[in-house]
Amino acid sequence: MAPRTVSRTHEARAKIGENKRTRTRAALIQVALQVISERGFDAPTIDDFIAAADVARGTFYNYFKSRDELLIAAAGHVADTVDAEILPLFALTHDPAQRVAIAIRKFIEMSIRHPDQGGLLVRMIPLSGGAVSDEMRRGVLYDLESGQKLGRFKWRSLQAALALSMGTITMAIRAAISEPTPENFPELIAAMVLQGLGMPAREAQRVAALPLPEPVA
Amino acid sequence: MAPRTVSRTHEARAKIGENKRTRTRAALIQVALQVISERGFDAPTIDDFIAAADVARGTFYNYFKSRDELLIAAAGHVADTVDAEILPLFALTHDPAQRVAIAIRKFIEMSIRHPDQGGLLVRMIPLSGGAVSDEMRRGVLYDLESGQKLGRFKWRSLQAALALSMGTITMAIRAAISEPTPENFPELIAAMVLQGLGMPAREAQRVAALPLPEPVA
Amino acid sequence: MAPRTVSRTHEARAKIGENKRTRTRAALIQVALQVISERGFDAPTIDDFIAAADVARGTFYNYFKSRDELLIAAAGHVADTVDAEILPLFALTHDPAQRVAIAIRKFIEMSIRHPDQGGLLVRMIPLSGGAVSDEMRRGVLYDLESGQKLGRFKWRSLQAALALSMGTITMAIRAAISEPTPENFPELIAAMVLQGLGMPAREAQRVAALPLPEPVA
Amino acid sequence: MAPRTVSRTHEARAKIGENKRTRTRAALIQVALQVISERGFDAPTIDDFIAAADVARGTFYNYFKSRDELLIAAAGHVADTVDAEILPLFALTHDPAQRVAIAIRKFIEMSIRHPDQGGLLVRMIPLSGGAVSDEMRRGVLYDLESGQKLGRFKWRSLQAALALSMGTITMAIRAAISEPTPENFPELIAAMVLQGLGMPAREAQRVAALPLPEPVA
DNA sequence: GATGAATGAGGATTCATTCAT
DNA sequence: AATGAATGAATCCTCATTCAT
Numbered sequence: 042m043a044p045r046t047v048s049r050t051h052e053a054r055a056k057i058g059e060n061k062r063t064r065t066r067a068a069l070i071q072v073a074l075q076v077i078s079e080r081g082f083d084a085p086t087i088d089d090f091i092a093a094a095d096v097a098r099g100t101f102y103n104y105f106k107s108r109d110e111l112l113i114a115a116a117g118h119v120a121d122t123v124d125a126e127i128l129p130l131f132a133l134t135h136d137p138a139q140r141v142a143i144a145i146r147k148f149i150e151m152s153i154r155h156p157d158q159g160g161l162l163v164r165m166i167p168l169s170g171g172a173v174s175d176e177m178r179r180g181v182l183y184d185l186e187s188g189q190k191l192g193r194f195k196w197r198s199l200q201a202a203l204a205l206s207m208g209t210i211t212m213a214i215r216a217a218i219s220e221p222t223p224e225n226f227p228e229l230i231a232a233m234v235l236q237g238l239g240m241p242a243r244e245a246q247r248v249a250a251l252p253l254p255e256p257v258a
Numbered sequence: 259m260a261p262r263t264v265s266r267t268h269e270a271r272a273k274i275g276e277n278k279r280t281r282t283r284a285a286l287i288q289v290a291l292q293v294i295s296e297r298g299f300d301a302p303t304i305d306d307f308i309a310a311a312d313v314a315r316g317t318f319y320n321y322f323k324s325r326d327e328l329l330i331a332a333a334g335h336v337a338d339t340v341d342a343e344i345l346p347l348f349a350l351t352h353d354p355a356q357r358v359a360i361a362i363r364k365f366i367e368m369s370i371r372h373p374d375q376g377g378l379l380v381r382m383i384p385l386s387g388g389a390v391s392d393e394m395r396r397g398v399l400y401d402l403e404s405g406q407k408l409g410r411f412k413w414r415s416l417q418a419a420l421a422l423s424m425g426t427i428t429m430a431i432r433a434a435i436s437e438p439t440p441e442n443f444p445e446l447i448a449a450m451v452l453q454g455l456g457m458p459a460r461e462a463q464r465v466a467a468l469p470l471p472e473p474v475a
Numbered sequence: 476m477a478p479r480t481v482s483r484t485h486e487a488r489a490k491i492g493e494n495k496r497t498r499t500r501a502a503l504i505q506v507a508l509q510v511i512s513e514r515g516f517d518a519p520t521i522d523d524f525i526a527a528a529d530v531a532r533g534t535f536y537n538y539f540k541s542r543d544e545l546l547i548a549a550a551g552h553v554a555d556t557v558d559a560e561i562l563p564l565f566a567l568t569h570d571p572a573q574r575v576a577i578a579i580r581k582f583i584e585m586s587i588r589h590p591d592q593g594g595l596l597v598r599m600i601p602l603s604g605g606a607v608s609d610e611m612r613r614g615v616l617y618d619l620e621s622g623q624k625l626g627r628f629k630w631r632s633l634q635a636a637l638a639l640s641m642g643t644i645t646m647a648i649r650a651a652i653s654e655p656t657p658e659n660f661p662e663l664i665a666a667m668v669l670q671g672l673g674m675p676a677r678e679a680q681r682v683a684a685l686p687l688p689e690p691v692a
Numbered sequence: 693m694a695p696r697t698v699s700r701t702h703e704a705r706a707k708i709g710e711n712k713r714t715r716t717r718a719a720l721i722q723v724a725l726q727v728i729s730e731r732g733f734d735a736p737t738i739d740d741f742i743a744a745a746d747v748a749r750g751t752f753y754n755y756f757k758s759r760d761e762l763l764i765a766a767a768g769h770v771a772d773t774v775d776a777e778i779l780p781l782f783a784l785t786h787d788p789a790q791r792v793a794i795a796i797r798k799f800i801e802m803s804i805r806h807p808d809q810g811g812l813l814v815r816m817i818p819l820s821g822g823a824v825s826d827e828m829r830r831g832v833l834y835d836l837e838s839g840q841k842l843g844r845f846k847w848r849s850l851q852a853a854l855a856l857s858m859g860t861i862t863m864a865i866r867a868a869i870s871e872p873t874p875e876n877f878p879e880l881i882a883a884m885v886l887q888g889l890g891m892p893a894r895e896a897q898r899v900a901a902l903p904l905p906e907p908v909a
Numbered sequence: 910g911a912t913g914a915a916t917g918a919g920g921a922t923t924c925a926t927t928c929a930t
Numbered sequence: 931a932a933t934g935a936a937t938g939a940a941t942c943c944t945c946a947t948t949c950a951t
Binding site for chain 2: 083195196197198200201202203204205207208209210211212213215216220222223226229230232233234236237238239242
């Protein structure tokens, strides 16, 4: 079985290389989230990142062409994390009101659990043409429109409805990161947004308080 | 006109100088608003400011001790503008719902008329420590609480109510600056926020649509 | 005369500034020629140049965007120097053979007198798309063609004639810089090129040896 | 074909390895010639070489201890090529004029056929310390002097004669690489050089046009 | 042997601020 | 007051070379 051995070796080596590369990259991204949460978004230099990750200057550039590229990658990682939490829940219901509530609650919950990631998310929304937020935005847009068609929402301007939703989420995340918030803060925010979108208060509060399966990770 | 020139008093000269000084300073601030609104707080360099204002490097430092000082002055200018526009209207009513609606409508209107100032505003609000946002925040806080006491609002968490208000305003200004918006956008936003705060839809829309005295400038 | 004083002051200041700027720029170029002659073309870094010129790092970048830009400017300076020497002499004759001889002799003489400058010239010819050499090349081209028409030259391929002229000049400058050469080296080179271009040996040597007005500087 | 594979002797395997080793080494040198011919000696990085050769970084260092070693090997390869083409022809005649003509024609022809090698040659000649140019230089020197003794040449300065020969060859190769040239370009150049060295035009052109055995490779 | 991740010294570049004119 | 040349600390970026797998 010599050939197999040979080929396995090749594969194995490739895989090890692959793993190491992936690990270093992941470490840099992880470290970036930490450092940003500690020292803010603008202050940290490439030097700070590599010092925290304990890699050489050149190693950084083996993975990212610039500071910005690292930050974007980090934001992408956060987006993936959020997606992984929200998408399974979206499979459970097609009620736009519920979906909006789920997204809002999950985003805020995640930001409370991982303030670094929430912070980065919020900082990236204005920046980068919204690479991160775009996906979120598209999802929200879709639910706002179908909710209107189904009579769940009663907004009079899509632009305004979008501003309400995105603005409130953003500011709520910001609050959740920097101040202590009540345990049901995510639900409270979700309910207010639904009310703002035209749902009766009682129904909004009911939908916003529906039990949610716990995240696995 | 030589005689007139000669006969100019010291005072007159001082005043002319004063005027010029004021004008250059104002020009620098104006230019700063533009540049910041386009490129954010951190990106622009002093070179960008002096190039846009077409003054020499040294001149800049005759007016501002540092880059930060210009930024603060620019923010202060926006605060003054806001004060001049909104405070007089606040004298007209003590209904918290009306006051919140007035503030929201005025902020957005002003941002449409002076996108540079709106842009700076939007950049400052998240910093939440900026003079503008603090004052605004206090005002909003006060109205939210008294509105609750008077039964006009029915929020369940002050933090959440604040996030809804501030977040929606911020995002609405952002939209108003960068996209065309319907003429009644300010009112629409105001109505949605009031609904979110627990007012019945009909009443929210009525209050948000009350006629407003035109701004002077 | 206050106004006049004021305006003279303005002019004077502008002029002083202008002078200073010009002087610093010239100093950097001068220093570049020196440093290159001492340490070669490739070795010196920007640090070496600014140390030799005794200016700050930032000052360098006030004048040149990159190391290459300095080198190109230095080469341009050399080209100007040569032009200043050759052009007046070109006014004295329209005989293409004489003009070719003058150009060759002057380039080599200059390189013997200022080896730094000659060296830079030779190094820049392959580089920079020939910004430096292009002018020279055009001049030579013109004289080669008109010399042919007038029956002074008898080459059979313009390309080949150009290769002979430019190649020989380049290599002669190189030799003149790095080895001791006989006093009449410039004339010898000129004569050989004219022979190569098809002039009879005797006539070539006569034209190449015609007395030349001494340079002023 | 398993049996055959199995029955392969150690020697055979060694030879295959040897071949592969030789091939990879040759590929690196070949690629180096290309890259150097295009971008010069200094510009290309090891990354450029390994990317063009499509080998891993470590593989490069299995064959060459340093970047310089590759450059030297590449130059050696060109030297070998030149030797193989020109030396056999030198056995055919002892007339210095013919030998100079042969060398010139062969160098240019070879550069047209193998532009990469010509490019490297041209880059090396000015360095004059390169193995190729030294050998060539010695050969040319010898022929120039014996040609003078035999009355075939009539130069007045060996230095100048050398500059004419080497400079013209260099520039002619450069032209032949980068522009289309007439078919008899090598002969034209050879004739001009011989004329420049003092041979009568008619005789120079005759010698330069003598038929040459075709190269084998 | 082949691989490619990691290294870090060497150099390039920016930009807020000072200061003589 | 206005000017703009000069400064240099802080930071970025490249690339030849090493070495564990």
